[in-house]
Amino acid sequence: MRVVLFNPRAARAHRRLPLSLLMIARVVDGPWTLVDANIEPGAADRLRALCAEGRVLLLVTVMPGPQLRAATPLCRELKAKNPDLVVAWGGYFPSVHPECCLEPTTVDVVVTGQGETVVPALVAALRAGADPAGLPGTVMRRDTIIRGPSPALAISSRFGPVPYAQVDMEAYAARTFLGTRTFNHHSSVGCPYLCNFCAVVNLYAGRWLPDPSDDVVRAAHALALVHGANAIEFHDNNFFAWERRCREVAEGIARLGLAWWGEGRIDTMLGFEGATWEAMARSGLKMVFYGAESGDDAALEAMDKGGLRVSDTRELNRLAARHGIVPEFSFVLGNAADPERDVALSLELVRDLKAENPECEIILYLYTPVPLPGQWNEAKKRGFSFPTALDGWFAPPWTDFDHRRVESTPWMTPALRQRIDDFETVLNARFPTATDLNLTPRRRRLVQALAAPRWRLGRYAAPVELRALLRLYRYRRPEEMGF
Ligand code: B12
Incomplete structure (x- = not known):
């Protein structure tokens, strides 16, 4: 059985290594083919031709929004034309809404969470002609929905380095504010926090497994010295969760002259020693993305932000400015309890942050429910529910729902x-x-x-x-x- 990995086109033009799939490619026993609609103009036709060759397992990564809209009709068409095609979806959308994806005309298997731990057994079962229903990490439809047990997370780098040699790296060298040849890397699985508005919790339930710093440094060296990277975006949900690793990575990559970016927590990084901040600044860390979320302490509490206070955000803003590392503050506005107050206090905070550090970046999102206890219960109480079939996601207001820019909750x-x-x-x-x-x-x-x-x-x-x-x-x- 041939394994084909497909990255559907995302909303905007972006050249980023499709790590979701490349991480999985490492565990595929035998050859695999990657089709990436974000860089290949004729991706759909190549996919049609590959599937027509017969006996294909098609592994598709699906984020909510445009990727879902692109993947659904294409998978339907491919399955209708190729009765022996097996389609497996993984990634954030299917992991959060598995049952909705399992339409027999579209998707055969949903893989939830980290794919590396699931795909070897899935491929082996299909090659042996066995029924994969019930395998760990899978959800499948038979007479009822069969959900396999959750597999344990595994340190990602143990599965080996990202297979750069097997993709067209030039196509992924992106021009960004960080550099002329920016590549992305992902060096940990999950996130140790349980914020109740974040889909990462649905996948990883507060678990976080980082790659050892040596492996991160090795990956950065490969990107810089073999592929000419002058900038790296670390796309980890929480790159900065462990101070010692941050320091070791910073020291290990300092000589490469890279500019880099990552996502972190305000409260964790406030606790970092001055020497760690200095090492990170010296190593080329330019900007860190933080969830500030709200200017209202009551809203932060309702979001399960793990004790974060508004005063922490203000302090971090000053600390980061002193080290010359731009803080990028993301807000999730429209808390259930009192959206008016939440918005008013948050916009006031934005003004203060800008007054103290005009270089800080601000990102404003609107709260978009994810099925987790907390605000979700409030949303459900007020009549909110998700579509139960894929087509339901293609009609307004759902088309824009996961962009977190439309008023999707009953109280906004x-x-x-x-x-x-x-x-x-x-x-x-x-x-x-x-x-x-x-x-x-x-x-x-x-x-x-x-x-x-x-x-x-x-x-x-x-x-x-x-x-x-x-x-x-x-x-x-x-x-x-x-x-
Ligand atoms: C890079 C990125 C993007 C890139 C492109 C990603 C791509 N696939 O091409 C861009 C900039 C386009 C983007 C856009 C958006 N994104 Co985005 N993005 C990310 C980010 C930072 C990294 C994704 C990544 O590469 N991870 C690394 C890989 C290794 O992990 P992974 O994707 O989880 O994949 C693993 C498993 O999920 C699983 N898996 C994944 N796919 C598959 C497929 C199969 C077959 C199998 C078996 C397993 C499997 O195995 C993988 C390896 O372990 C994540 C946050 C994060 N750190 O993950 C957000 C994230 C996925 N994005 C998110 C969102 C909401 C969006 C947007 C919809 C919204 C927005 N306002 O920007 C848009 C629209 C996207 C679209 N549909 O067009 C949310 C999803 C939340 C949710 N509710 O589902 C996330 C989680 C951010 C967050 N914390 O909220 N994004």
Whole structure:
């Protein structure tokens, strides 16, 4: 049985190594073929031809949103044309909504969580002609839904290095604000926290297994010295969860002259020693993405942020500025208990953060339910539910649901959403993100000057002139360019 790995096209043009699949490729016994619709214009046709050769196991990675919309009709078409084709989906969407994916015309197997621990047994069972239903980490539909037990997580680097030699690395060398040849890496599995708005908890339930620092340093060396990387984005859910590893990695990569980026927790990094911050700054760490989430302590508590306080966010902002490492603060606005208060206090916090450190980056999301105790219970109580069939995800409001930009919860009103949008437009114009490469210095100065009076006076309502200018300049928000 031939193994074909497919990365459906994501929303925006992005050149990032499809690590979800490359990590799995390491455990496939025998040859495999990768088809990546994000870099290959004729990807769907190549996939059609490969599947037509017969006896194919098609492994598809699916994120909510555009990848789901691209993968669903294509898998239906491929399965209709090739009756012996076995389609397995994994990744965030199927892991959170497995039953919804298991439509016999579309998907045969859902793999939940870390794929490396599941795929060897799945391939072996299919090659032996055995029924894989009930295998650890799988969900399948028979007369009922059969869910295998959860396999233990495994340290990812134990499965070997990412198979760079078998992909067109030039196609993935991306120009970003970090460098002209940016590659992505992923050096841990899961996240040790249980924030109740984050889909990572659905997959990993508070478990976190980091690759040893030597393996991370080795991967960075390969990217820099063999593939010419001058920047690395660490896409780990929580790269900075363990101080000693951060320091060892920073020291190990310092001589490579890389610029790098990663995601971390405010409270963890506030506890790091000064020497660790200095080592990270020396090694080229340029920016860290943090979940600030809210300017309201009550909302942070309701989100299970593990004791994070608003004052921590303020302190981290100052600490990071002292070390010259830009903090990128992400907010998840629209908490169930009191969305008005949450939004008001959060926008106030954004103003303060900008006043203290104008270089800090701000990302505003709206709360999007994930099935976890907490706000989800509140959402359900108020009549919220997910579609139960795949097609349900392709009609409004679900089409934009997972972009976390639409008012999807019963308590988020269009007026409040508009207020956030207006504020964000003025914020973007007054402090355009450093990550947007489209914006020339002249244009940057112009939008800033135009937005300055509104920002100073706190007049955010209907900033039509700023919206028009940002649209004209095709302004890209940080989360669109950041990773
Ligand atoms: C890189 C990235 C992107 C990239 C592209 C990713 C791609 N697949 O091509 C871009 C920038 C395009 C992107 C966009 C979005 N993203 Co994104 N993204 C990530 C990020 C940072 C890393 C993904 C990654 O490569 N991980 C590394 C690999 C090794 O891990 P993995 O993907 O989990 O894969 C493992 C398992 O899931 C499983 N697996 C995965 N696929 C498959 C397939 C099979 C067949 C099997 C067996 C197993 C399997 O095995 C893999 C190896 O262990 C994650 C956060 C994270 N750290 O994971 C968010 C994340 C996946 N993104 C997320 C979201 C919400 C989005 C957006 C929808 C929203 C937005 N506002 O940007 C958009 C739209 C995407 C789209 N559909 O077009 C959420 C998903 C949450 C959810 N509710 O499901 C995440 C988890 C971030 C978060 N913490 O909220 N993203």
